[in-house]
Amino acid sequence: MSYVVPIGPYHPALEEPVHARLYTDGEEITDAEVFIGYNHRGIEKLTMQRNPIQTIVLVERVCGICSHSHALTYALAVENIAGINVPKRGQYIRVIVEELERLHSHYLWLGIALHLIGHDSLFMHTWDEREAIMDMLEEISGNRVNYGMVTIGGSRRDIDDDKRRHLLEMLDKIEQSMLRLRDILLTDKTVALRTQGVGVLTTEDAIRIGAVGPHARASNLPIDVRKDAPYCCYEDFDFNVAVWDSCDVFARVVIRVLENFESIKIIRQALDMLPAGKINLGNKIPRIPAGETMFRHEAPRGQLCYKVVGDGGEFNKRVSIHVPTFRNAPTIPTMLRGNSVADAGLIIASIDPCFSCMDR
Amino acid sequence: MQDYKTQEYRKISITKDEIVPLARKKLAEGATLAMIHGFVNDQGLPNVSYEYEIPGGIESYTVDGEKVLPSISEIYDLGAEWPERELMELMDVTFEGVDTSKRLFMPETMLSGQGQIIVTPMDDLVKKAHGKEEK
Numbered sequence: 241m242s243y244v245v246p247i248g249p250y251h252p253a254l255e256e257p258v259h260a261r262l263y264t265d266g267e268e269i270t271d272a273e274v275f276i277g278y279n280h281r282g283i284e285k286l287t288m289q290r291n292p293i294q295t296i297v298l299v300e301r302v303c304g305i306c307s308h309s310h311a312l313t314y315a316l317a318v319e320n321i322a323g324i325n326v327p328k329r330g331q332y333i334r335v336i337v338e339e340l341e342r343l344h345s346h347y348l349w350l351g352i353a354l355h356l357i358g359h360d361s362l363f364m365h366t367w368d369e370r371e372a373i374m375d376m377l378e379e380i381s382g383n384r385v386n387y388g389m390v391t392i393g394g395s396r397r398d399i400d401d402d403k404r405r406h407l408l409e410m411l412d413k414i415e416q417s418m419l420r421l422r423d424i425l426l427t428d429k430t431v432a433l434r435t436q437g438v439g440v441l442t443t444e445d446a447i448r449i450g451a452v453g454p455h456a457r458a459s460n461l462p463i464d465v466r467k468d469a470p471y472c473c474y475e476d477f478d479f480n481v482a483v484w485d486s487c488d489v490f491a492r493v494v495i496r497v498l499e500n501f502e503s504i505k506i507i508r509q510a511l512d513m514l515p516a517g518k519i520n521l522g523n524k525i526p527r528i529p530a531g532e533t534m535f536r537h538e539a540p541r542g543q544l545c546y547k548v549v550g551d552g553g554e555f556n557k558r559v560s561i562h563v564p565t566f567r568n569a570p571t572i573p574t575m576l577r578g579n580s581v582a583d584a585g586l587i588i589a590s591i592d593p594c595f596s597c598m599d600r
Numbered sequence: 601m602q603d604y605k606t607q608e609y610r611k612i613s614i615t616k617d618e619i620v621p622l623a624r625k626k627l628a629e630g631a632t633l634a635m636i637h638g639f640v641n642d643q644g645l646p647n648v649s650y651e652y653e654i655p656g657g658i659e660s661y662t663v664d665g666e667k668v669l670p671s672i673s674e675i676y677d678l679g680a681e682w683p684e685r686e687l688m689e690l691m692d693v694t695f696e697g698v699d700t701s702k703r704l705f706m707p708e709t710m711l712s713g714q715g716q717i718i719v720t721p722m723d724d725l726v727k728k729a730h731g732k733e734e735k
Contacts, residue, residue: 275702277704543634547635
């Protein structure tokens with residue numbers, strides 16, 4: 241018997257609004273469609289009435305998880321148009337916050353995935369460990385969500401020696417907790433049974449549809465903007481691009497676990513090698529020169545693109561935002577085909593979607 | 601200029617007839633389509649750019665002033681179809697061959713953004729959908 245099973249846009253199992261239509265044959269999904277736009281707030285339009293500093297405040301609110309990524313990508317785009325040379329200390333501080341954001345985002349997703357597969361005790365444990373990362377972000381920025389750390393020409397807050405030492409100590413503790421979590425996640429039977437062989441996205445499909453970030457790397461595609469087109473001095477740091485070849489939901493769990501260790505490695509290097517000097521150029525309200533650029537940035541969920549067009553005036557002429565979920569969500573129908581309806585929620589969540597980001 | 605690595609951005613103007621052959625060539629070379637962006641130019645016409653990833657940056661192929669463009673969704677699959685459908689719903693531009701029977705981004709019950717600059721604040725569209733013009 242064939243049914244069309246709608247999920248969302250408003251559904252208890254969804255954290256954010258999205259609509260998926262599943263075409264089924266009995267329990268098996270034969271095809272699927274995804275519809276977006278339910279959380280559209282017109283942010284791109286609003287950027288056209290704001291100067292660069294106001295825009296940073298605005299775009300930081302596109303997403304509650306990768307807020308720093310949005311502010312940073314916009315700032316990098318404007319700095320690229322204007323040829324602004326950001327002090328290295330400012331760049332390193334940007335990297336530290338960026339990698340902490342990646343850590344807390346990956347922990348958050350691991351918790352959600354565990355909740356969806358029914359392993360609630362580990363879900364609560366994961367989110368408990370995540371609190372230490374939120375504490376570190378709060379110590380650096382004073383905030384837990386929108387950090388307000390980015391300005392055009394650098395960072396807004398410095399990290400002094402006491403804070404640096406304390407952050408390194410906290411990082412050791414997080415690494416220990418991550419090691420424990422890794423051992424459980426990679427050996428637990430419940431996790432394996434619910435994730436292995438589920439929601440497969442082959443390497444060929446990942447390339448064809450254009451998957452990005454951890455989602456692509458879990459399909460054995462070694463792409464990472466931090467390596468492929470470095471920015472913010474990422475070329476100074478020694479880290480690996482984690483890939484996994486099973487291409488299923490389990491691979492997406494493994495990739496995020498491995499990336500957490502790489503992020504810890506980068507933060508430790510950045511704190512150890514933090515250059516002396518200024519953290520920003522002290523610009524008040526810079527003008528965007530006439531010109532345009534598109535800047536790519538490796539946000540926690542993948543490649544984040546900001547296209548910025550300036551006409552030399554006070555405001556942006558155009559800011560176009562495309563987030564990793566916009567690249568990864570089109571892979572959902574391919575992953576769903578041949579799986580059971582019961583796994584649909586987990587498969588959709590396995591791209592680590594952020595629909596608020598996508599709908600901006 | 602920056603004393604560290606940053607991303608290169610190359611802008612290249614093309615005609616609408618070059619869009620499909622270019623996409624085929626880029627796919628054969630293994631290039632990824634990063635995004636299709638659009639905005640409205642000073643003459644009120646669409647400016648659509650095809651952003652292809654290159655090592656260390658982006659090559660942006662721009663078509664200016666054309667309201668009807670060929671689709672490259674047969675070449676880059678949903679990676680191109682989604683941005684094309686989004687632009688069609690938000691701007692006054694049409695991509696030939698793309699299925700428009702269902703909306704991707706804008707709700708079916710709401711006016712499309714056609715003819716307006718991309719991404720009009722939602723409350724304006726709600727007012728127009730319910731026949732309430734702005735004061």
